[in-house]
Each structure stands twice: as structure tokens, then as C-alpha cells.
Amino acid sequence: MKSEVELRNLGFPEEIIRESVQAEERGLFDMEPSHDLVERTIARCRDFMRVPRTAERESKADSVFKAIAARALAAQKAEADLSQALRELPFSAALQDGLLGLNRLPVDWLAVASLMKQKELRPLMMVDNHNVINPSWWESDSGLRSLRSACRVVNTFAQENGTPPASVLMVLRPNLDTYTKDDFVAIGELVNSTSSDLWMITHQNAGPYQQRDVIVVGQDRVLTLQGKFANPGDAFVAFREEDDSSVAIEVRGNIEQATQEAVPIKPLGSKMRKWEDTRTLVKSVMEKSSKFTPIVGR
């Protein structure tokens, strides 16, 4: 064993040095695991694995979407097959274009849109919190971008079927000066291109959503993101998923209630081409919302 001084010089914490000294005194370095022990362990344990089931969720999709799912799985193997399969489906050219823009079909999301059509509910409800996810991350990170793409596909489906689109409640930062130019560019692009219904709410009025990003998918699943993240990859992987319809229904109601206190935003087209225009919009929302009473709830 290297001397304790040498270990300290290498920067090892005291508790690690102490533990290793004790381990050596007990002769724990006398024996080492065999080289094949990992393989033998996995061979013994494999049969005890409980693989998460997907059958229950899949059973919710109606027969049309099961057919789409089957086609989508085939498409994973050959992108060429996807184009052919989509041409055979009774969808409009606009929706086909949207689907072809993806590497794979967001099958779950389409299934949700189908269910929501039956109930005439919004397929998705999102709280897009600028305090949790920087606005510019939505375009720079492939994971977050995929969420937005899937959202657009679902909205196109909703539009064609006469059901409400997704709703997006944007929670602003407390201080306008903390936004960068890139942030305003990203917000402007979203406002001008979104197919969702969009609202903005100030940080002070956002109540339970002040530090939280939420996505409610249908009436079953809630994705929640809390905390500060150094980069979009860390943020994307930190989404927590809850598969609980009672929670989803409650959160849907709360987001709906929050939008009553927020400012509805309409696409401004050519009127908002510059990032300064978006800054003005955000600033006006902050000023306009200052009289609202903060919301409470889950």
C-alpha cells in the first residue's frame, strides 16, 4: 500500500484512505474476482429480470394507430419503407410531410391525439419555463427539438380532425435583462411558427410553475422537469415521467386555470421578424401581467 502521505498527495479524501487502510488490514486485497465472474453473474440473473411491459399502453390505441405503429416499427429498419407506408395512409399531404420529417413516427403521441379526438381534449398541455430550459435550447438540442417536432405532428393531426391543438404556457423569467439575443430569436421563431395555442405568464404569477417545466400527454402521463441545468442534454434526461391519470387530469386542470391568468399570444408574422420585437413583446407581457393575482395549486 502506498503510504498515507502519498495518497494524500494524490488528492484522495481522508475517508477513502481510512477505508482502504482498514480493507488492507482485513486482507481484502488477498483475493480478486475471477475474470469470468461478471459473465457468470449475468447468466444467473438474466432469468430474474422483470422487463417493463408496454402491452397496457399499446392496448389503448385504436386499430388505426396500431397499424401506424406497425408501419413505424418497420420504418426504423428502412427509412425508404416509411415513405411508401405513409403514401398508403389516408392522411393529407401536410401531415405526410410532417411525418416524413421525422426519423421515426412518434407513435405514442399519435395514439394520444387519437384518444383526445374522441374526448375533444387537447392532446398535449405544456408549461415551457424559461427559468428551467433556455428558449434557445429547444432548437440546439436534438432531444428537445424532437419533442417540438412531435408536438407539431400531433397539432397537425388535431387541426385536420377539428380538435383543439396543444396548449403552451410560457413562464417568463423575473428579469427581462437575463434574456440573451439568442433567447429572443428562439422565442420569436416559436411565436411565429407554433401550431399550438400559446400564452405567456410572468414568473411572479406562475405560482407552482415558477421553477417547473411540465408536459401532460393525453390524460395519462406527465413529464416534469425541475432544477437548474448546465446544458440541454442534462435537462432532457432529467424529465421525470409519471404514469398516473389522476395526476395528469389534475395538472391539466391547473394549467388550464393558469392560462386564464396569462396573456394569450398570437403569431405576429412579419410584424415580429427582429429579435427586438420579441423583446418588446415579452416586456409588454411583464408590464401587463403585473396586476394579476398569483395562482396556486399543484
Next chain:
Amino acid sequence: MDLLETIYEMFRKKPGLDRLPFEELQVRYRSEPTLVLKEFIRRVQPLVFQAALEFLRRTHSPAAQSDVEEASLKVFEDFTPEFTNGSPSTLLVRFAAAIKRILDDTAFEVIATRYYHQVPLYHLKDDQQRRLLAATYQRGVGPDLVEYLAERFQLPTDEVERGLAEANKSLKRLIEKDFTEADLRTMTEGRVRRETT
């Protein structure tokens, strides 16, 4: 198929299993639980082996290699059914319970500090620093550590020493900067501490 998993597979290239922090293993590779289990076993088996050796020496002295390996196998066998259940962030805490269940608390104590340092050390971005410390914390700061690492990673000993010193500094900074007290309490039973100076 799970929603996030669908999205990952649509657009993101997954990092190699051996580079992922413990709490991300099951999230990023949810569709491949056997691969994740294998990686998990690879990381913690040397520690479990030492705990089993301590346990058998104390209770059944002397212990043969095959007995120690069998005891270690039983720990993983006990834990595997619950491997895919529970929060990924508490994976190590739940596995620690299995070690204590099959062996005992004293056996776990001999590896506890190194075991829970596995949580932050897999957050090290530098591949060489992470590999050096992971190997060190699996085996322990035992005899001929530098020589052992030099042979294992085919590096000159002075480079190993430099690498270890830098890795320890990075790990200390990372724990102070990226982990809250609450994170460390939840993920390591409070065994890994932030320095408050």
C-alpha cells in the same frame, strides 16, 4: 414504448454505457435492461466481492474463492427482480440494501465510502480521469495502486499519478459544484459529503 425512449431513439445518439452516470443508465437504455444490468454488475462487482470476502472471513473463516464468488452472486440474484423498479436515482441505495440483506451491515461498511463515490465519479467528463478513479474505487486504494492502474490502462506510472491527482481534484470540485446536499443524501445515504469550507 416509453415516450422519452421513443424520442431518444428518434433523434439522439446515446453515449456509451460505460460513460453514463448510474442514475442515467436505466433512463437512456430502458429498452436494453440486460445490457444495463451487465454494466451495473461490471461496475459494482469488485466492491461486492470484497464485502463478501469480509463477511465470509468474519463468519466462516477461512473463505475459498468459490465461496466468496457464490456469496457475491447471491447478492445480485437477490437484487435483480427489483433492478428495473424504483427510481433510477436511488439505484445504488436500493442495491446497498440487497448487500446488507444477503451479507450484513458490517460487510457493507467496509466498502460504503468507495461504493457511494461511484455516484459522482461517473459525472466526470474527462474519460481518462473517470476510468482511473472508477477502477481505483472499485478495487480500493490498495497495494501497488499506481502500478496496477498503469498495467491495466497501459500508461506510464508518472502519467497515472498525474491523472489520479487531477481526477481527485476534479471530483472534489464536481461534488461541491454539481451536487446539492439533498442530492447526496438521497443518492448516497449521505456517505458522500460536500466540503463546506
